[in-house]
Amino acid sequence: MTHRVEVRIRQGFGDPHAEGVLHQIRELGIDSVSAVRSARLFFLIGELSADDAGRVGRELLADPVTEQFTLSGCDANGASVIEVHLKGGVMDPVAASAERAVRGMGLGIESVRTGRRYELDFVAGIQESVSGEQQQQLLDKIATKLLANPVIEDIHFSSYTPPEVHGGSYELCVTEVPIRELDDESLEKLSSDNEMFLNAAEMRAIRDHYRTLGREPKDVELEMIAQTWSEHCGHKTFRSNVRVRNRAGEVVQEIPNLIKNTVFKVTQELDKPWCLNVFEDNAGVIEFDDDWAVCFKVETHNHPSAIEPYGGAATGIGGVVRDPIGTGLGAQPVANTDVFCFGPPDMPLDDVPKGVLHPRRVMRGVVGGVRDYGNRMGIPTVNGAVYFDEKYLGNPLVYCGTVGLLPKNKCRKRTPDPGDAIICLGGRTGRDGIHGATFSSGELTHVHETQFSHAVQIGNAITEKKMLDTILQAREQGLYSCITDCGAGGLSSAVGEMGEHIGAEVHLDRVPLKYAGLSYAEIWISEAQERMVLAVPQENVGKILKIFADEDVEATVIGHYGSRGTGVPPVEDAHATLRLFYEGQPVGELDLRFLHDGCPRPTKEAVWEKIEKFSPLPVLKGDCNETLLKIFAAPNVASKEWIIRQYDHEVQGGSAVKPLVGASEDGPGDAAVIRPVLDSRKGVVISCGMNPKLGELDPYQSALHAVDEALRNAVAVGGNLERTAILDNFCWGNCNKPDRMGSFVQAAKGCYDAAIAYSTPFVSGKDSLNNEFQTASGETIAIPPTLLISAISVIDDVSRCVTADAKEAGNHLFLLGRTGCAMGGSHYLIVENVESGNDVPQVDLQTNIRVMRAIQSAIEAGAVRACHDLSEGGLAVAAGEMAFSGALGVEMDLSAVPTGGASVPDAAKLFAEDAGRFLIEVSPDKYDAFLRLVADCPVGEVGKVTDTGRIVISGDDVGIDLPIDQAKAAWQETFDW
Template identity: 55%
Template sequence: MRQWRFEVFNRPNLPDVQGESVLADIHELGITSVQVVQSARVFLIEADFDQAFADRVARELLADPICEQYHIGRSGPPAGLAKATLIEVHLKSGVTDPVAESVMAAIKDMGATPAGVRTARKYILLGEIKSSQIETIARKILANDVIEDVVLGDQAEPPSPHLKPYELNLVHWPIRDLDDAGLAALSKERDLFLNLVEMKTIQEYFRRLDREPTDIELESIAQTWSEHCVHKTLKSQVDMTHEGEQIHFDNLLKETVFKATKQLDKPWCISVFSDNAGVVEFDEQSAVCFKVETHNHPSALDPYGGAATGIGGVIRDPMGTGMGARPIANTDIFCFGRPDKKLDEVPKGVLHPRRVMRGVVSGVRDYGNRMGIPTVNGAIYFDDRYMANPLVYCGNVGVMDKTKAFKHQHSGDLIVVVGGRTGRDGIHGATFSSGQMTHEHETIFSHAVQIGNAITEKKTLDVLLQANEAGLYEAITDCGAGGLSSAVGEMGEKFGAEVDLEKVPLKYTGLSYTEIWISEAQERMVIAVKPEKLEAVQKIFASENVEATVIGRFTDDKKLHLRYNGQQVAELDMEFLHDGVPKYSRQASWKNLKLSEPRLAEKDNYNDDLLRLLSSYNITSKEWVIRQYDHEVQGGSVVKPLVGATNDGPSDAAVVQPKFTSTRGVAISCGMNPLYGDIDPYWMALAGIDEAVRNLICVGGRVDRIALLDNFCWARCTDPEVLGSLVRASQACYDGAIAYQAPFISGKDSLNNEFVCEDGSLIRIPPTLLISAMSLVDNIDKCVTMDLKQAGNLLFVVGRTNNELGGSHYYKENGHTGANVPKLDLKLAPQIAGRMASAIADGLVAGCHDCSEGGLAVALAEMAFAGGLGVEAGLRGLPKSKDCSRTDAQLFSESNSRYIVEVTPENFDAFAKRMLNLPFGQIGTVTETPRLVIKDEDGRSVVDAEIDVLKQAWQKTFDW
């Protein structure tokens, strides 16, 4: 067998997009001596074909005949005067290489059968470079240490991919005789992330069983009991001290977020907080489900891979909800450090925010686009406290038959794993993401990063939908955090399960039985199949080249039995595994912060402030990101993320049409404002709920069918004050859900988002609650967008503007936080939302935009330039509280529950009548003149700018 090496280069006269982008990145690092970067794709193919066939492989398959050229063998440095540095980047052995798999299949189509294919990237850097610079370039730009190896020079060969086969070696981790220190040491050494109480509980269990645990038993328990899987903080007993008052919760989640859902008891909620996603009714036949997850720790280490598997993972949630949904929309919300951070301001062990952002955006792009699921809604927030802990929230909405919202597995059903193979990737993901990060995580937890392959997931989805339609399986769930351990454990919880681990298909040899069991390799689902349907299942999966393998069966002894080649390696009681985790009692405290309002001088003109706000990171156009995502695939988009006369205005929410034949739609939105949390997380959470609701209402969503999702990202909650802020936000979730009659249907938390720097200092993320929301649209033809439609139309503000600049972007841009955080009026907010929804449903509204970051002035500017029309507005007509007398507060306050509404003169009466007794007022008109003019209460113009100038300011920040 010969090792063939193919190198594929661009033809010299054509642009080398990859090389140019690397060169730009190198210059950005401050290394200017590199003049040119050439890139090449490298294929290493182990096969016994001859030179003639190798030529065909190169010519017909690997190299494009028009724009590329190839070299068989190793090409040397290019001739010429400039010094050349050769760098090759190879995947570490065991890392999934989808391109290699495709090339293997294609060569088989050509008539040969290679023994192996590997791919790599080669870079030729021309120019004088010091060896230290080479290392910097390799590490910071070309390769990610976590998954890739760098090979320098033109002689070195990449590491061999061959792995040693595994021989069974049953390992016990004795626990019965350990003292407290020993237990703690065992937990730490084995990365179990279990605390002493938990270790003692486990010790008790094995003392009762009168034997020592095996490694796989402890790993299974650690994974099942991890914060990531069991949410022990949110479910714990909490004693909260709030300004001297004591509040006790037996179960924080059940008495806040979930209590609202239970109390509201909406008949249209089909399955909430029980399955992989929350399920609500869509129409008589169908249901929709929604889940939002985070993938923060992996994205910090490997932004591209972490984010890709973040979206890949959350797509599997609806796929694994009930009997499986068809995914119809993705959402993504990211929090990063500021991308203009200087290199030396980035702590050791942390990637530069710009690299994190680019990586995360492309990871979600490549996975989401390949899955053929439109990414329709999202947001990006910047704050330096996210630098070491970027947050990556990914959501997915799916549609399913209403009659298939529940699973029906039974004893005797076969456990069948379908989709991707199991590898060594993602070991300890669940436990790792439940801990704090340090500057050493990069090296210690490299194995926790999973590698995604969207096409494997897509073809698995294609077959699963057919198998579901044909009724071939009884239950389904995804292999997410915790891998098979979690999937089989959950499905078999009520029955018991036995698994023969050697049957699990592997990517390569060498995995131990424990690695097989806890690997979080992607793209795997587990289904329960009746033995008599197995043949049909295997046939349908084989017909589209997807593996479906029986690995065990569900039993009725309520135990988990794991075997490897017939040898028992684990026997645990399901009850202990799932209900044995000790209940916690935690202390929380919250003191209202002593904050004050800054004293800013009042000005005659706020043009500059408005322009600065429009360009600020949190408000600026995210078109650079949005256009990289396919937001139209499946043909269901009704309100797109970018709307307006030239398709570039910021829409409030997305509307999608899940079924071609029905005019019913689903509106999807989000709300989040971490800045308010610096003042009070209670009001932050309510503002998030209000924002998400406003966004839905603005596009035409129904007010009586709003479903909410919570995603808490917090720092370490063992600190009572951190937990106190979480309690405040949870209480707000209850209050907001009740006020809006909008139940929470699903939620997730990611705690411990903090980073210990090399010097021991701690970077904590601000309390960050993402509220995602979904509602129905009865008739998509009546949806409304935020762009101004027609000169001569009237502009109204519905909702009261209060003196609430605390936590506003106006203060932030001026270097302040302030104290007057926007407070939600729980009584008024739902009234306004209800009336607005009815006005939109009745066609009384031509355009509608919610007032959020940057306040009235920013919202008006966005409406104007999105519509390509001007605005004449006056603050005299603005409904406002008595103490909101300052012009800057009127322009930039971020008070909740405000909608800017464009109404035609014909609809004036009807609209005004509809808003009767609510705080609303006409503030101006839409004009042909392309200027935004806002006059203060005395009629003096305080903002007067061309809409093109405003738009340019809004668009320039991410003109990357």
């Protein structure tokens, strides 16, 4: 039977969650709700007496001080009820923990389910004045826009107890899919009917392969091919050959294998000895010191986050955390990063297209997902950025990154030996996440929300944490030869990659399942979270299984590597074959060489030609205070403290420079610094750079800006350019369209040019394409070309680091780097609603690297008290941030701004967004030393730090004079949620 336990806050104790819900109801524009009460619901299913259920309520579920519980339910007293229950089969970590805890109390229980209940009071008199139908509409709106996501949750408007479900069963039925006789049209239909997202050429290659074999494929074989060849897993676009044409249609360039000739080439040409394992593993690895290495990986989880922001972002961070764990022989995650792109947070609800969640809701959900997963894993989230643009409405972007620490002598994995056991570790396999890899390789449409809900999943951070704890123990004892994570593509992709050269045999009925009823194909391709795969020499199997069992981590031998059975002499198999079995019956067999090399590499068409279009020059005269305040309040510039504080950025005890800095610990930091090895002074600087606005206007320059910004941020806190590696993450529209591909090529070229000039190798990267959304009216919205560059820099001593906040009145302020007239893409134009041309500031790579090296040596010499890079909003914003973060003032004169001799209007000096610039505070005693160190750079002494509490900037025809409090308030109000 099922006992329903309702837990609610006792009268007299506050219920912050219910208050939060009320606040958000008001944000929806509904002011007829006067009060909200909430209750947590637990359903105890099994042979339990009412007394037992009462004991569970008392001893486990309800807090004796602040909460009370009932088994009979509470009278709603005329309030309107909304109950939210997770759909069957959706991961419910609370239920899983409660179940274990009830068993731990010695009570027999079958399962636990949970739900949430809300009781809403309406303002007196409303009930009489509106019809029942209107009120129901209001409740529907609150339920669907705020409280529940119908993709994973069911909504009920009265007390609801879910029926007992008894698991289904599965009877083996091997399915063949006839393909050998299909023509192009039928092949494409097969691809789309089965959510394979493969094109005609790829489908033909599969058909021809099976014609050669003289048989039809099994369903599981097709699924595996579709997954491996998906854009998400295969990065087909970046590896393709490209034919670039100008707008007249003439071919101007042919590039074979784009990635090899841009991003990879940088690393090859620079050939840094401290790059230990690049592009081959789940994360890029660089040297930390004699004993340790650090690795870094950034991933995206865009499509799932569009549909279920909380679950999508949580599993995004969960997924990228497994990358370092699966790098080399396993790294310990030591820091997370997150970068988001959303639609405008203040958009009216009615303007949001059908099938799209409101940006505010997406943002709340995404931040909550990253918070809950990262905090529970005990990984500090130390760096990030958020960018807003209307074009992200249908396609929000969620980039998650993880830095890991691993012993230097364990930073490369071996190929498993034939006969090594395949151990599947961690979470159980369910139907969740099926077709995630192919789904993320297609475009979203307004019906996707329902069609692909199975691709969405909820994470369980504690399962992953337990797995990590035990993997590190097994690593120390050297018990496994290879490890990788189950990411997109699940077991199929993990085992397929590890066995690429030697083959594997897998018994799918041995894989532990969340519930019965999964077919062998579903088991193989499920993307259920929190799983890793190990290759374990047979003699270590017993030992390693004990380590996992000792901490309640599920681990199962599901087969072995090599295609010749165990106990056969280890020889490399000429035909690396994967054989799948279910209850002893063969259910699939694939040639892994065909799987990994058989995908046709087409030539992509790209079109690019820049047509110059100039932005109007700023026409500002006189007082620019209002403009500056508007830029401070602009969502891209405004304080992200609301997000940052929800993340634990100090766990693991290595925090050295935090994301918030200054006298009140709430000013913007340029980059984070951690000490991953607690008894060492060495540190790791983590930073990022991105500018989608420029991506739309000039993708080549935008790539230079992104690299420049990531490095600027790192250098600003004390990063070491000689030991800095970078990562690329491209999020683009549909690159089958030549104009998108054209901008992609431009950005890739920019990556090469900037990284070579700055001598910073790429060590890892990833791309997410097809970020386009089709509205109900058939309109396609593509995201702006969005290139994220992340940087990681190893430094010798964190005590040399500096922060951006102004330190002491009387100190000198220097501006390094050149300012020009180009205003394209600037926030000045955005806040003044002026259409931007594509005259974006050109990055001067040769000058900028000189400036950054000079600053690095000045910081190392202790000559810098504060350093802030200039980015969105230009000099005025940087100066203002420095002043209010330090609770001091600045006084500056624009005539000293270095322009390289060009005539630059004062307004551009204030607000232009040229790369390669820094505002630096130097104390009088270091004045000469500093100037000597920056002698070969464009430098101007622009003013002084004051104790007036004002931002004062004067020019010939414009000026700023603002109290820091006013500037700071504008900067903080936007996201004072």
